[in-house]
Amino acid sequence: MHATLRDANPPLTRSVEDYLKAIYHLSNQGGFAATSDIAAMLEVAPPSVSGMVKRLSEAGLIEHVPYRGVQLTAQGRRAALRMIRRHRILELYLTQQLGYDWGGVHAEAERLEHAVSDELIDRMAGALGNPQYDPHGDPIPTATGEIEEAELVSLADAGVGTKLELRQVGTQDPARLRYFADQGLTPGVLLTVTARQPFNGPTTIGLVPSGDPRVVGRELALVLWCREVPVTDRGYAGR
Amino acid sequence: MHATLRDANPPLTRSVEDYLKAIYHLSNQGGFAATSDIAAMLEVAPPSVSGMVKRLSEAGLIEHVPYRGVQLTAQGRRAALRMIRRHRILELYLTQQLGYDWGGVHAEAERLEHAVSDELIDRMAGALGNPQYDPHGDPIPTATGEIEEAELVSLADAGVGTKLELRQVGTQDPARLRYFADQGLTPGVLLTVTARQPFNGPTTIGLVPSGDPRVVGRELALVLWCREVPVTDRGYAGR
DNA sequence: CTTCAACATTAGACTATGCTAATTTGAGGA
């Protein structure tokens, strides 16, 4: 006998898990994930997505509106958050316990997230002190599937004078990740926007508390997602 | 395009890796691995094995003698040893660094061994001090694919108190083979030497973990070839 | 030397996942 996605409690395959995760990321702001965007994110051809969409839809993991896109159901969202929890805990564990550098963990976590058990993830999380954020600053879903939704603003759009906490570096490109790390622009760092060139030019910032200045081109600033920190917030102690 | 096992350097799939590992264990003493034994070890139907054998053979990973069995080629052996290294290091890491107990570690390692990178395994090995043996006493292959071959000792010569794994029954005599099988003395079984009569008399052993005693006359004990197992662990989970 | 049972293999079907090529759909521009 062969288990299929139509069974009661089918084990999700690697591919299914990848699709759900991609759909989660693409429909994060409440909208639909488009077939072509899913295809691009997973590096498969669009018809492959159509085929998988059909199966996921029959399995009750997504809602499909033909020619519009897809959204996760509650069940699909739960499965996606489980994968995201795994991914982020793995990234954290690999960097903090096994000396991986920030740029190199993603691919490893991408493979491991499909193979680890819930027990292993919980043990890793325990060894790390049950952290709430991963090395990129992304919130880690809890074992029960809850995730902190943060309002983030791109550094390129932040107002001059604003105090910000860098929370998310929105790229997987190892070269960029390494560059940001060199500049001290890692999640959790505090900074203030000191200037921006007119007509959407580069943003100049100062690191807190050192005051070291950095100039970030618009292209790069666009992927630095920050949380606005009230200027009265002096007691901020990082995490 | 789709990668196949006939390509130059195909990535080995999870199934392929499992087959190679099983064949390695079954043909350990230089013999052939039988289709039905592979099927039993992997819990698949015999025709599935025949199908895979065809593919592995075309890929140059095994030699197939129809109706006789299969043997690993040098290339297949390399791949198998790589998996065994991964498995043993993972088991060690999970028990020593993450508090797993020996009963639970096997299944986790069995899944992870297909997903980890060589780099991660080497980092784990480093964190453990590059161990040479796993807690079962089995040697861990090096990153370059060398493994210490266990020296076999005849049960008639094994020291009293020694813990042994029966590895080879050195006779073709059907009567003897049937007798050994009846006594539960088949390759892979674990036992301890509890006594030996003076002047080269019969050896008394206890099966592990049942403790059932057996008395084996010298004539018979001479053909039971065993590997000495360091008494380091509690609870064998197999390999 | 024949027969038979155990083991191995082949035949044929099915799911999951991917691809390319062809077709359909829907939304914006003329």
Added chain:
DNA sequence: TCCTCAAATTAGCATAGTCTAATGTTGAAG
């Protein structure tokens, strides 16, 4: 309104891996 084009889908095929049922092989017992 109608047309066109990009996006989505369907059609058709391939490979990996699994299964059951049917068929072949081999070696051991009589």
